[in-house]
Amino acid sequence: MTLPSRAIQIAAFGGPEQLKLVETQVGEPGPGEIRIRHEAVGLNFIDVYQRTGLYPNALPLQLGMEGAGVIEAVGEGVTHLVVGDRAAYASNPPGSYCERRVMPAKCVVRLPDAISFEAGAAMMLKGLTVQYLLRQTLPQGGLKAGDHVLFHAAAGGVGLIACQWARALGLQLIGTAGSDEKCALARDHGAAHTINYQREDFVARVKEITQGVGVKVVYDSVGADTFMKSLDCLAPFGLLANFGSASGKPAPLDVGVLSKNSAYVTRPTLFTHIATRERTQAMADDLFAVVTSGAVTIRIDQRYPLADAARAHRDLEARATTGSSVLLPAG
Ligand code: NDP
Numbered sequence: 001m002t003l004p005s006r007a008i009q010i011a012a013f014g015g016p017e018q019l020k021l022v023e024t025q026v027g028e029p030g031p032g033e034i035r036i037r038h039e040a041v042g043l044n045f046i047d048v049y050q051r052t053g054l055y056p057n058a059l060p061l062q063l064g065m066e067g068a069g070v071i072e073a074v075g076e077g078v079t080h081l082v083v084g085d086r087a088a089y090a091s092n093p094p095g096s097y098c099e100r101r102v103m104p105a106k107c108v109v110r111l112p113d114a115i116s117f118e119a120g121a122a123m124m125l126k127g128l129t130v131q132y133l134l135r136q137t138l139p140q141g142g143l144k145a146g147d148h149v150l151f152h153a154a155a156g157g158v159g160l161i162a163c164q165w166a167r168a169l170g171l172q173l174i175g176t177a178g179s180d181e182k183c184a185l186a187r188d189h190g191a192a193h194t195i196n197y198q199r200e201d202f203v204a205r206v207k208e209i210t211q212g213v214g215v216k217v218v219y220d221s222v223g224a225d226t227f228m229k230s231l232d233c234l235a236p237f238g239l240l241a242n243f244g245s246a247s248g249k250p251a252p253l254d255v256g257v258l259s260k261n262s263a264y265v266t267r268p269t270l271f272t273h274i275a276t277r278e279r280t281q282a283m284a285d286d287l288f289a290v291v292t293s294g295a296v297t298i299r300i301d302q303r304y305p306l307a308d309a310a311r312a313h314r315d316l317e318a319r320a321t322t323g324s325s326v327l328l329p330a331g
Helices: 045-052 117-136 157-168 180-188 202-209 227-231 255-260 277-292 306-317
Strands: 003-010 020-026 033-043 066-074 086-090 100-104 108-110 148-151 172-177 193-196 215-220 234-242 264-266 300-305 324-328
Touching (some): 020 100, 033 306, 117 157, 148 202, 157 277, 157 324, 300 306, 306 324
Antiparallel strands (some): 033 100
């Protein structure tokens, strides 16, 4: 049996105009797979990299790496999900911009009843990323309450989750953002300090806030525009985690520059962290616990019908969004 599914695909890499609504047919799940009907789909900056070809994939490509909905069918050997379960996931390869899809069950977890489909769709890729950044991507000796960390793009989807989770951990998060309004939003969500990096020198401000010491970790997803300056914000033995390239890829690094303060640099990705079902479930349990406790709320500031994915991409690239965005198949 096959079922119809409207989906957003690209036939060529390029701008948002490449995003086309197509009619597809979805079949039964094979061994180790499930079929999910989406209630909401998460929008992520990584979708932009895939649309432009910065992160290459085979064409035609159905974009999207995050979603939530109801399990419609379960393949042989899948034991942790049953038909009718509320579920959510972050997945690689992409394909969530659609009404329903067949996908590997190991990426998919049950969604607690207390968490809405929209929040589930917005929090899996972004929230699991914050989980591995703040809980697993740590400097020598780890992080403890009171430590300073610098988090770029703090008012975005990943950023607002990070602000709140850092506050819950007792960290002094210094957040950068591209406007005073975004800075205020980051402070409302737990950033101890904010810097408008469009008009302020963030290296100087970090030195001022930390009384010349620098931060233990910089979490940098902006890339080209911030990477080298982020290194200058580190305390001795500090860690720079470059986990994205919203402004473009950083220039190649001469490791000699790290000798200035014995710094560490890493370039982590979520998909190494969630390579197995066990790790995915453990990280999701940690995320669901901070969300159901109320310590972290998933703020959705933009909602678009699935068919309007191109408008959603334009807004994201124009830095016109705050918090998370979702695409709604029924919208
Ligand atoms: P955001 O909602 O944070 O949107 C990106 C933000 O980056 C913008 O709002 C903008 O904020 C900032 N930015 C800075 N420079 C630019 C620029 N030149 N063009 C566009 N935006 C710019 O996106 P997400 O929450 O989806 O993702 C945040 C980052 O995390 C992305 O870089 C993404 O690739 C990365 N990521 C990495 C993962 C990993 O495992 N490696 C997993 C998930 C996300 P402002 O105006 O305040 O500067």
